[in-house]
Every structure is written in C-alpha cells, then in structure tokens.
Amino acid sequence: MSDVAESGHAVTGEARHQPAQWSGVFAMTLCVFALVASEFLPVSLLTPIAGDLGVSEGLAGYGIAISGAFAVLASLSIARLAGNMDRKLLLLLLTGLMGVSGLIVGLAPNYQAYLLGRALIGVVVGGFWSMSAAVAMRLVPAASVARALAVFNGGNALATVVAAPLGSYLGGTVGWRGAFLCLVPVSLLALAWQWISLPTMKAAPRPAAGGGHVFSLLKQPLVVSGMLAVGAFFMGQFVLFTYVRPFLETVTRVDFSTLSMVLLVIGIAGLLGTMLIGTLLQWSMYRTLALIPLLMAVIALALTVAGGWLPAVFVLLGLWGLMATAAPTGWWSWLAKALPRDAEAGGGLMVATVQLCIALGSVIGGMLFDGIGYRATLIASAALLLLASLLAWRTMRTQASISEISIRFKSGSRT
Template sequence: MTATTTNTSFNNTAKQGAAEAPAAQWGGVFAMTLCVFALIASEFMPVSLLTPMATDLGVSEGLAGQGIAISGAFAVLTSLSIARIAGSMNRKLLLLGLTALMAVSGVVVALAPNYLTYMAGRALIGVVVGGFWSLSAATAMRLVPPQQLPRALAVFNGGNALATVIAAPLGSYLGSIIGWRGAFFCLLPVAAIAFVWQWVSLPSMPAQPRPASSGNALKLLKNPAVLMGMLAVSAFFMGQFALFTYLRPFLETVTHVDVSTLSLVLLTVGVAGFMGTSAIGTFLKWNFSRTMVGISILMAVIALALTFFGDDLAAVAILLGVWGLVATAAPVGWWSWLAKTLPADAEAGGGLMVAVVQLAIALGSTMGGLLFDTSGYRSTFFASASILLIAAFLAFLTTRFQRVTAA
C-alpha cells in the first residue's frame, strides 16, 4: 500500500464519516479530550499509589498492581463487543453513559473496604476504557471535516499525554496529603465537568451502518499486515507495562526516594512524554518503521540500564525521562498506522486496537507482578527488555507485510 493510496483512502473514509459534521465542532473534541484525561488518570492512578494502596488493603504490591490487569481484561471484552451491544444506540448517549460509569468507578475504588471491592471498581473503569477508546476515532470523524481529522486525533492524544504529565506525580503528592482514597475522589469533579461539557457540546450521533466486518472485529486479523501490526502493538504494550506498573516500588526500594522526590521523578516522566507526543509526528513522516523500531529498542536498553544504575538517582531520573519521551509518544504512531491501514473500518479497527492494547497491558502487568513478588525487580525489568526487543522486530516485519499485501 503506497502512501498516496493510503492517504486517499483515509481521506475518502473521513469524508464519509464527517458527512454529518460539515463544520468543525471543536467543543465536542475538547470535551472528549477532557474525558480522555480523566480516563487515563483513573486507569493508571494505581501506578503512583501502589505502595499505600497495598498496605491499606492488606495485600502485596504485586496483587495491588493487578488492578491494572483487571481493568485491561474488562477493556478487552468491552472493546470487542461494544458496537454489537450498543446496536442502534445514539453514540452521544453512549459516550455520556461511559463517562458517568467512570465516575461511579472512582467512587467504588475510593470507598473500597477490601481488595475484592477495589477490583470491582477497577473492572468498571476497564469497561469505560474499552468502550470510549473503541469509539474515539469514529467519533472524531463525525465532529470535524476530513482535512482537520489528524488535528482532532492529535488533540485526543494530547489529553492522554497531559494525564501522563499530571496524574502520576499529582496522585503521589495527593496520596501523601489526603491518602490514596482522597486522590481517587479528586478525579470525580473532573469526570463531572467532562460529562456536562459533552452533554452540551456533542451533537446527536445516531448509529451509522457499519461494514460487515464490524460485526466481528477479529475478522480484521485475516489481513496479514493487520495481524502483524497487532502483534507488534501487543508486544510493545506488554513490555512497557511489565515495567511501568511497578515503577513506584522500584523507586522506593532500590533508588530510595522519598515522596517528594518520587513525585518529581514521575513529573519528569510525564513532561517528557508530553514533549514526545508533540514531536513524534515529524519522525513518523520521516520513517514510520525506523521510528517505531527505534522506540522499542531504546526502551529495552533503558529497562536494562535501570537494573545497573537503579541506586543512582540522577541516572534513574535521566533514564526514566527518556522512557517517558518515547513511551508516551509511541501510541500516536500506532493509531496513525491503524487509520492508514483500516480507513474504512474505524469503529471495528478501534475496537480491535483497544482489545489488543488492554490485553497486552493486563498480561504485562500480571507477569511483571508475579516476577516482582517472586524474583525481584531485576527479573521484571529483564522480561520487559526482552519483550520490547520482540516488539521492535515485529514492528519491522509489519511494514514488510504491508508492502507485500499492497503488492
């Protein structure tokens, strides 16, 4: 598939999806971006609060980290079935319902009297993650004209990056002042504002007729290029979250940072990620394959380096800053690949991508937790590096398969 053919196909599909929105409705785009911010903050808040949560709930840090895994598992189930379950439901009402469910999840987690209730709350946020992200690209096509679609998708990713900048260090800081439960409660006003803003700014979006393949997103895997790309995406996120989920206990037990320093290190990771998200477009235009392969290799090197320099605060801060720079930007590259590879199947492709990503996060955090509890942080970081190297190889193969398929 040549770049010209891909872009033409993408633009034609975008025109069809934007037929109901001849004028850009940026209020809706920004309202959804705020929802993305609250969603990402809710999903990964346990990363910065893992230690106090584990202590309060009476479980190990590895078990507390499974809150990331269960949200990922439920996101997988939801993303593969949301279009079929929602049927002819107006997409605006569906998005509002998911936003309300996000707030409910926050309350359940914040008030959880035991580990089981905590995991139930995390399962609810997984449902929201799977449903919201599956609909995001298709919704963007209905909010802006085709020529502004890339910008709208970049704004969505900006909400993701902003959450990465703020959520982890702020969660760690708030946790030290008002406790981890109070930190989760602080997300509720954000969810409420996102709900009202979407209610006011989103247009009515009746369900649209979908291609036959949308009935089962897994059918898309019959395309060899799609299958290889999804394998690469899976390996990347699995390797990333095998390490990232257990960053706080590593920093506290190996680097020996206090709460203030922990928040500063996490802020460094987030700020670097925001910068990376802003800059990756230039690299993707230069060479998609080299960019995505290079990111995975660089992250693998960082994972290994952390095992050697874990007790050196300056070195760890620099390494994690580079990690944040490339790790946060990588999803932008894979969503761009998806848009160009499946331009006519945005909803099904989005559901499949979310399922793959969340399943990979669940597997990565579970594996990382088991290794962390049984063999220590080094085994977790070595496993992360190994999987990221596999991701680099699969990313390289993805472009080769795409060329063969196009030919």
C-alpha cells in the same frame, strides 16, 4: 480510536451539514483526560493502596490488569450491545460510570471492592475509546476533522504526562483514596458539559460490522505482524512501568518529593517525545518503530545495574518516558497507512490488543516482582521489548513484500 459499529461512517453526511460543535469536542477531551488519568492512577499509588488494603504490591497492580481485561471485552462488544442507542446517551452513561468507579475505588472497604471499581473503569475505557473518535468526527465539518481529533487526543497526551506525578502528589497530601475521589467531580463536570454541548447522534443506519469484521483483518499477514509487535511493545512497557514506584522506593530508595520529581520528569519527557515523533516517522516509520523498543530494552537492562544510583535513574527513566509516550503515535500512524479502508475496524482491534497486553504485562510484572524480585521484572520487560523490535522489523519486511507483489501485479496487468 474508532467506533467499529460505524465503520465507513467516519465523516457522515450529518457532520458535513451541521455547524462545528467545538464545545462538544472539548467536553469529550476533558472526559478523555479524566478517563486516562483514572486508568493509570494506580501506577503512582501502588504502595499505599497495597498497605491500606492489606495486599502485596503485585496484587494491587492487578487493578490495572483487571481494567485492561474489561476494556478488551468492552471494546469488542460495546457497539453490538449499544445497538441503536443514541451515541450521546451512550457517552453520558459511560462518563457517569467513570464517576461511579472513582467512588467505589476511593471508598473501597476491601480488595474485592477495589477490583470492582477498577473493572468498571475498564468497561468505560473500552467502550469510550472504541466509539469516541467516530462520534467526534460527527461533531465538525469534514474539513475540520483532523483538527478536532488533534484536540481530542490532546486530553490523552496531557493525562499521560500528569497522571503519575499528580497521583503521587495527591497520594501524599490527601491519601490514595482522596486521589481517586478527586476525579469524581472532574467526571461530573465532563458529564454536565457533554450533556449541554453534544447534539443528539443517532446510531449509523447500516448494520454494525461486528466482531467478525474486526477479526477478519487477522487474515492479512501485515495486520498479524503489526498487532503482534504492538502487543509485545505494550506488554513489555507495562511489565516495568506498572511497578516503577515500588522500584523507586525499594531499590533507588527515594523519598516522597523525589518520587514525585522522577514521575514528573517521565511525564515531561513523554510530552517532548510526542512533539518529536512526527519528524522521526517522516524519516522512517518502520525504523522508528523498531528502534524505540530496542532502546527501551537497553534502558530496562541498565536499570538492573544502576537502579540504586539516583542520577542515573533520573536520566534512564526520563529517556524511557520520552520514547514510551511517543511510540503509540507511531503505531496509529502505521495503522492509518496499513489499513486505509479499514481504519475503524483496525482501530477496534488495536484497542483490544493494547488493553489485553497492558493487562498481561501488569500480571507478569506483579508475579515476577513479588516472586523473584525487581531484576526479573526488568529483564522480562527488556526481553519483551526486544521481541517488539524484531516484530516491528518483520512487519517492515512484510510490507515490503506486499508492495513488491503489488508492483509486479500492476506491471503484469499493463503488459
């Protein structure tokens, strides 16, 4: 994603003249893997977490909501709060905080301590994602930036694939607390590796752009339309996905091994989706962005009817994973094309939008799941995804209008 404080410094002179620091890139990739796994581990562990802490599954799901809320706050404030701090030191502090979060959650004596640990991981998510890509760009020469970012984002994709099935497996073997504690040594390894491999990285000399620059992008109709579409997509996705384990256990009535298999299918399908999405985006970026949430809405509605039939659930959730994991790549491609001169500030705004809507989606899903039932949760997810599809189509029309005006303006200038 991006460091708003270093907007315009995506590839600095420092990066051009230093040799490539590939060990630092891989160290950050390991940190991303642990971070994303930590963020979404509760998805596959809601039932045991709720039972052990004496709360409902909906309240346990709020652990994802609170991490999203704190990620929003951190993403919008981390650059200003960090000031001139060495970016290496800041990364190390955030990585250490991730390990502390795992300890607090794994040893939580009550629900309040669990929420505290989840809030801390939210701070890490927002802070790390808001600055890490710009830091990675400073680790390699300009010609290698694309490759470095591809390696870096591989940690995100891998964690997305394995987090749910790995969490389910560890929860069944060492318990949900053990699953969180297993991430602590991974965090320590990432901390040590970054300490050794990352060079000193002073903050950019120019003043931070700050939140005002980020929010000034909302004056552009294209940005507003796109961010609304992104928000509706992530909200609709997590209304359903946060409570996929309770759905499988109470509606489909799967056992532990089958649950792990379903979650693994979702992850493998998601990895396949990330490999296919590039071809679809070349075909038509906006049509792809509109079609994905539309098909996911159909899947959510189909689950209200076929949720008790295991073969159908396997297929439907596999298709869900195929599209849900690939869609964010499409929206980041849109951002790069829509805001080529403000990609860093736009990235900060995207982080805040995504995390806020993940939090809202988890809360809405929990309220509906506890208060009305699983069908209400699925229908709400479908409605939000349908809205995301319509907003993506509207974004396409907005882009077309802007392009038409630009062409007319250029033609008028020539005459």
